[in-house]
Amino acid sequence: MNKDFAHTPDRFLSHLESLFSVTLQDAREIMFHFHEEMRRGLAGERSSLKMIPSFVSRPKGTEKGNFLALDLGGTNIRVLAVELDGKGNATLAAVSRFVISHEAMGGSGDTLFNFIADCIQSFFREQHLGMQQACDLAFTFSFPVEQRSIASGKLICWTKGFTTSGVEGRDVVALLAEALQRKDMGFIHVAALANDTVGTLVAKSYADPDCDMGVILGTGTNACYPEKIARILKYHCSGASAEMIVNMEWGGFDKLKTNRYDQVLDRASHNSGLQQLEKMVSGMYLGEIARLVIVEMIEKGLLSLPAFSEAYALTTEHLSNTAQGQDLFSDFGLAHVSAADRQTIREICRIVSTRSARIAGAAIAAVIAWMDADLESSHTVAIDGALFEKYPGFNNNMTDMLLDVFGDRAKRIKLYLVKDGSGIGSAIIGAVAASARR
Ligand code: GLC
Numbered sequence: 445m446n447k448d449f450a451h452t453p454d455r456f457l458s459h460l461e462s463l464f465s466v467t468l469q470d471a472r473e474i475m476f477h478f479h480e481e482m483r484r485g486l487a488g489e490r491s492s493l494k495m496i497p498s499f500v501s502r503p504k505g506t507e508k509g510n511f512l513a514l515d516l517g518g519t520n521i522r523v524l525a526v527e528l529d530g531k532g533n534a535t536l537a538a539v540s541r542f543v544i545s546h547e548a549m550g551g552s553g554d555t556l557f558n559f560i561a562d563c564i565q566s567f568f569r570e571q572h573l574g575m576q577q578a579c580d581l582a583f584t585f586s587f588p589v590e591q592r593s594i595a596s597g598k599l600i601c602w603t604k605g606f607t608t609s610g611v612e613g614r615d616v617v618a619l620l621a622e623a624l625q626r627k628d629m630g631f632i633h634v635a636a637l638a639n640d641t642v643g644t645l646v647a648k649s650y651a652d653p654d655c656d657m658g659v660i661l662g663t664g665t666n667a668c669y670p671e672k673i674a675r676i677l678k679y680h681c682s683g684a685s686a687e688m689i690v691n692m693e694w695g696g697f698d699k700l701k702t703n704r705y706d707q708v709l710d711r712a713s714h715n716s717g718l719q720q721l722e723k724m725v726s727g728m729y730l731g732e733i734a735r736l737v738i739v740e741m742i743e744k745g746l747l748s749l750p751a752f753s754e755a756y757a758l759t760t761e762h763l764s765n766t767a768q769g770q771d772l773f774s775d776f777g778l779a780h781v782s783a784a785d786r787q788t789i790r791e792i793c794r795i796v797s798t799r800s801a802r803i804a805g806a807a808i809a810a811v812i813a814w815m816d817a818d819l820e821s822s823h824t825v826a827i828d829g830a831l832f833e834k835y836p837g838f839n840n841n842m843t844d845m846l847l848d849v850f851g852d853r854a855k856r857i858k859l860y861l862v863k864d865g866s867g868i869g870s871a872i873i874g875a876v877a878a879s880a881r882r
Contacts, residue, residue, distance in 0.1 A: 518663025582874030643869030662829025695722030805845025
């Protein structure tokens with residue numbers, strides 16, 4: 445590192461800007477490596493993209509009925525009742541949200557699955573639903589799962605800070621069914637298991653046939669797309685359908701240019717060496733990257749702030765609020781912060797979040813180019829997650845990257861927010877699975 449780089453905050457920030465930049469050349473390299481890793485993952489070769497077949501294809505829009513879904517994401521559990529009218533409209537009839545406790549995230553598998561079963565029980569009580577009538581439930585489980593069928597799959601490894609013991613390598617549908625039995629709710633049948641990206645894609649494509657990508661930009665990040673079965677070389681079964689949605693687990697992509705802050709964050713994390721893209725892009729980590737920059741600037745005397753020594757004390761929500769002009773410092777008990785320091789912090793937030801959005805944009809560009817190299821068709825990308833929904837300018841920064849890569853043809857790509865998509869989509873998947881059994 446050049447020793448002269450940082451005598452003033454301004455010089456430090458311009459050094460930081462170059463450290464976090466994602467140029468068009470970088471984007472082309474990301475796309476190239478994505479295609480390599482996608483090919484390997486689909487062939488069953490060693491790859492940082494797991495490319496997991498989901499046993500689901502896109503819906504027809506004619507699926508009909510009332511369905512229950514359980515959505516276990518990063519920080520929340522949601523139980524949802526979804527009504528499908530068979531004409532492309534999916535309505536959220538009821539939803540209950542529960543915050544996942546620290547014991548459930550880091551304790552035993554039984555504690556976690558008992559907690560989930562308790563959440564379902566509370567939902568039944570809150571919605572005054574009868575406790576005995578047989579019903580189907582779709583399970584959105586937003587972690588890497590080696591899926592064996594539409595309603596079974598083993599957890600490969602935890603991500604997003606979960607360390608619950610005794611779940612990796614086990615079938616999560618069976619674990620949920622056992623917990624439901626323990627709580628006298630054996631009348632609930634787990635009909636489908638889906639990743640949140642797959643739910644999001646299915647929810648949007650229920651009404652929009654142009655939708656061919658599902659992306660999550662929230663606590664974690666990931667994407668899926670419909671792949672031709674003939675190209676999934678590691679998948680040996682044949683089915684009625686010519687395509688199957690593939691959960692890429694793109695958070696694991698490991699061919700990005702990391703800097704010293706990324707390396708420090710990774711070394712201190714629960715899953716060091718894994719989830720490189722996720723750690724540079726997703727909401728769980730952006731606050732921590734910014735905090736590491738702030739701590740270094742404090743140490744160098746370039747910021748005169750006393751706080752920020754606690755890991756993960758600065759969240760992505762703080763960054764997002766700062767970008768909206770809100771006061772970040774009162775949350776940390778700091779009343780007298782100079783205008784110059786405030787401006788420096790805003791710049792750090794902008795630099796860290798812009799890199800995230802540009803990497804996400806390059807990753808979307810890679811998947812679209814894989815499906816349609818000359819961008820001949822229109823593509824709707826269904827996106828869920830607070831980073832995309834709430835972070836000021838995130839969407840524009842992603843769109844700028846798509847424009848850099850594809851020029852005018854980028855207009856054929858529509859980025860679309862699908863709120864609650866993961867839960868609604870898995871209910872649609874549940875509907876397909878339930879009708880197949882009848
Ligand atoms: C993590 C999980 C992945 C999920 C994503 C978004 O990357 O491994 O399965 O889709 O977070 O929630």
